[in-house]
Amino acid sequence: MxxxxxxxxxxxxxxxxxxxxxxxxxxxxxxxxxxNPNDKQALRAALQTKVRHGGEVSLMSMGPPGYKEVLxxxxxxxxxxxxxxxxxxxxxxADTWATAMTLATGIEHLDEEPDLIFAGFKTADGxxxxxxxxxxxxxxxxxxxxxxxxxxxxxxxxxxxxxxxxRAKRLVEGDVSEIETIEADLPAFIVTDGEFEPSYRTAxxxxxxxxxxxxxxxxxxxxxxEEDVTVWNHEDLxxxxxxxxxxxxxxxxxxxxxxxxxxxxxxxQPVDPSDPEGMGDVLDELAPYAEAD
Amino acid sequence: xxxxxPTEHEIADLSPKINQIEDVEELEAILELEEEGxxxxxVKTVIESRIETLEEEEEEIDPETVDLTELTIADxxxxxxxxxxVDILEDLLDREEMGDDRKGAKKQIENxxxxxxxxxxxxxxxxxxxxxxxxxPDLDHPTADKQYVEGVAGETYRDMWVYxxxxxxxxxxxxxxxxxxxxxxxxxxxxxxxxxxxxGGDEDGNPEEVVAVVIGSDVEEMAEEAIAYGADRxxxxxxxxxxxxxxxxxxxxxxxxxxxxxxxWRDYHEPRYNLxxxxxxxxxxxxxxxxxxxxxxxxxxxxxxxxxAMISNPAKTGTPGESKKFDRVLHMPRPDFSGFEYSxxxxxxxxxxxxxxxxxxxxxxxxxxxxxxxxREGELVEHDLDLPDExxxxxxxxxxQLDDGVDLTGNDVIVALGRGIGSEPTEGIxxxxxxxxxxEEADLGLSRGVITASYQFGGHVEQYVTLERQIGESGxxxxxxxxxxxxxxxxxxxxxxxxxSDTIIAINSDPEADIRDFSxxxxxxxLFEVLPKLVDAVETGEFAEAVQEVSDD
Numbered sequence: 057m058x059x060x061x062x063x064x065x066x067x068x069x070x071x072x073x074x075x076x077x078x079x080x081x082x083x084x085x086x087x088x089x090x091x092n093p094n095d096k097q098a099l100r101a102a103l104q105t106k107v108r109h110g111g112e113v114s115l116m117s118m119g120p121p122g123y124k125e126v127l128x129x130x131x132x133x134x135x136x137x138x139x140x141x142x143x144x145x146x147x148x149x150a151d152t153w154a155t156a157m158t159l160a161t162g163i164e165h166l167d168e169e170p171d172l173i174f175a176g177f178k179t180a181d182g183x184x185x186x187x188x189x190x191x192x193x194x195x196x197x198x199x200x201x202x203x204x205x206x207x208x209x210x211x212x213x214x215x216x217x218x219x220x221x222x223r224a225k226r227l228v229e230g231d232v233s234e235i236e237t238i239e240a241d242l243p244a245f246i247v248t249d250g251e252f253e254p255s256y257r258t259a260x261x262x263x264x265x266x267x268x269x270x271x272x273x274x275x276x277x278x279x280x281x282e283e284d285v286t287v288w289n290h291e292d293l294x295x296x297x298x299x300x301x302x303x304x305x306x307x308x309x310x311x312x313x314x315x316x317x318x319x320x321x322x323x324x325q326p327v328d329p330s331d332p333e334g335m336g337d338v339l340d341e342l343a344p345y346a347e348a349d
Numbered sequence: 350x351x352x353x354x355p356t357e358h359e360i361a362d363l364s365p366k367i368n369q370i371e372d373v374e375e376l377e378a379i380l381e382l383e384e385e386g387x388x389x390x391x392v393k394t395v396i397e398s399r400i401e402t403l404e405e406e407e408e409e410i411d412p413e414t415v416d417l418t419e420l421t422i423a424d425x426x427x428x429x430x431x432x433x434x435v436d437i438l439e440d441l442l443d444r445e446e447m448g449d450d451r452k453g454a455k456k457q458i459e460n461x462x463x464x465x466x467x468x469x470x471x472x473x474x475x476x477x478x479x480x481x482x483x484x485x486p487d488l489d490h491p492t493a494d495k496q497y498v499e500g501v502a503g504e505t506y507r508d509m510w511v512y513x514x515x516x517x518x519x520x521x522x523x524x525x526x527x528x529x530x531x532x533x534x535x536x537x538x539x540x541x542x543x544x545x546x547x548x549g550g551d552e553d554g555n556p557e558e559v560v561a562v563v564i565g566s567d568v569e570e571m572a573e574e575a576i577a578y579g580a581d582r583x584x585x586x587x588x589x590x591x592x593x594x595x596x597x598x599x600x601x602x603x604x605x606x607x608x609x610x611x612x613x614w615r616d617y618h619e620p621r622y623n624l625x626x627x628x629x630x631x632x633x634x635x636x637x638x639x640x641x642x643x644x645x646x647x648x649x650x651x652x653x654x655x656x657x658a659m660i661s662n663p664a665k666t667g668t669p670g671e672s673k674k675f676d677r678v679l680h681m682p683r684p685d686f687s688g689f690e691y692s693x694x695x696x697x698x699x700x701x702x703x704x705x706x707x708x709x710x711x712x713x714x715x716x717x718x719x720x721x722x723x724x725r726e727g728e729l730v731e732h733d734l735d736l737p738d739e740x741x742x743x744x745x746x747x748x749x750q751l752d753d754g755v756d757l758t759g760n761d762v763i764v765a766l767g768r769g770i771g772s773e774p775t776e777g778i779x780x781x782x783x784x785x786x787x788x789e790e791a792d793l794g795l796s797r798g799v800i801t802a803s804y805q806f807g808g809h810v811e812q813y814v815t816l817e818r819q820i821g822e823s824g825x826x827x828x829x830x831x832x833x834x835x836x837x838x839x840x841x842x843x844x845x846x847x848x849x850s851d852t853i854i855a856i857n858s859d860p861e862a863d864i865r866d867f868s869x870x871x872x873x874x875x876l877f878e879v880l881p882k883l884v885d886a887v888e889t890g891e892f893a894e895a896v897q898e899v900s901d902d
Binding site for chain 2: 077081082151152153156181182183184185186189190193194196197203205206207208209211223226227228229230231232233234235236237238239240241249251253291294295296297298299302303305306307308309310311312313321322324325326327328329332334335336337338339341342343345346347348
């Protein structure tokens, strides 16, 4: 099973990591870059597939050279056999459509066409949820590439290798929520939902999982980011600079306004569960609503 | 009387509106209304910070003496726009280099210098077309040949199209909300008023339409309904195989409608604007359709307005340092960066490559649900296209509605469980129910994580694990007297479903869990230990003993 996973580096939005200037604008330079949290679900789906069916997992991203560390993070925290970075000044400031073209071309340049491509739903910074589906549409438009069924918002999946199919559960929202069970042929393109849950049903799967996790963590610790990450620029990919990056992007950002942080946040009283006094305060809050005997 | 009565709006849709107001006096009047009305602290902060921003802007900055390190890049961009003296600009550039030496700041100053030293008449220079193979002779496969690029320029575009998503034989509420907004925008667009969005119709003064699109099985009735909600015309495609949304055929059909020059009611190349709902399926469709049409879009918009825009981005003007005016631009504000900022996105043509239609997806509930007007008249157009079998590569083999029936509102206490129950999910639910049973009026809630995880539950608690108990953005919104959140990390989507609760008690083993920021009590511990203690304590009315017992082990 040949597997490719797409990821992106995003500012670390966790409290204490993220930094804003006094106008409330995000300070990218002072905020560390991490792997987009939702992409870890995509990578977990890839690892589940590898555990069950074997194969190679390639983790890839488009971005500045610093994104090599994002790829390393994915390798360490989840899994990857090899890492690819599409990196070039010309690719900078791309919107989702220009990014999709670059990613699709990068995947096209792999030695072997992947059976499964995974992407996460929405990045923590742009939050569009467009890049995965649009990347797949590039395969659809390009007559030289296989047309892949697209399955999005996947929360659970199984591959039937013999039948060459994938079966997945996906979430549908609307005025009511629904769960669909979907079946499609491989090769396919899967966008995982943030709620994706990998599952390892047998003891041997759990053992393989453990081994692969240990192996990838060690590989990530020993990796030489200069040597071991395959980096392709626009010339390697034969991408016309007019059609990628900012120049190839239909959309631009015309203005950014900080959202004032509402002062309604609460100051939590920390309570140690073994501290009678603190727990007593909690009980005082609950007691008035207790059922009378 | 100010234009906006803040008490009629939620804070989420209020902020972008407030941030567009330029008049301090109007803002003060709005602030007063809020204080007299709902007096929400968060709303007042939004208004006050806008007033502050405007007042700061009004302060005169002397470019020759100002300390550049105190200005943001945006401030510098605003300042240099008013400077016509290249010497002052050169001096600014030197001072920036000596100071913070910010690339973005220097770029702003350099662009201004370029534009002053250029022809400077504000008119766009004609950009000559150079074929890619001449421009980049080293690349042997120009991207333009990859079929991703439509490669048209100067085409005609008209009308605002609205994708009306349906579910189980009904238009979604968000479809109706978008129709109402589209009606409002296009009425203004077609008018001769003096508003920024009034263009008196298209370039020749003819009114443009709101066109609804309905795709599915047995949809004619819904298509008719779209007229009552504001559409001038509805293009619909009916086919049994379209009973459930599928990416490929829906995209092909929508894109074909957009380019269907054989339809006799239209003679334009593609729609001017395309609106979609920001639901799971609507957002996917928006990305695919706009990609197929080689254009762009903004997702999850929280407002929409049409006006002209001065653009100096060389990717759009073709000439660095030049500004060019684009008319009829759909402005698409959206919360960005995990909700830390609002960005306004524009989809703009570049020289020799049109980026139309301008696309947007809209967050459900953003716009008001309009009253249907059964007497409205409009045209129904059935779309004609054979759907080849290979478009249906994806089978929907089964689907379940996660039915609703449990109403969690109106309780004194809600005990909500999150993924913290993951190690022993059945026991977790049991403990939650035990605590619920200690109260007069209480019920069990769940975070989205519990519902979508594939936990194996024991049969006796399985009935409680349903979507109808989900609390949060896509579930129920509750405001009980006491909200107990056990093992819930506190994602923003969860927060919006419970933040109005009077007292919030969080139980979490992770001291850095986000929920700490919006809890009144943060019990740092394992819910499997803490919940039994709470059950005992509420039952007996005291804690001392319970604590004693547990501290023995």
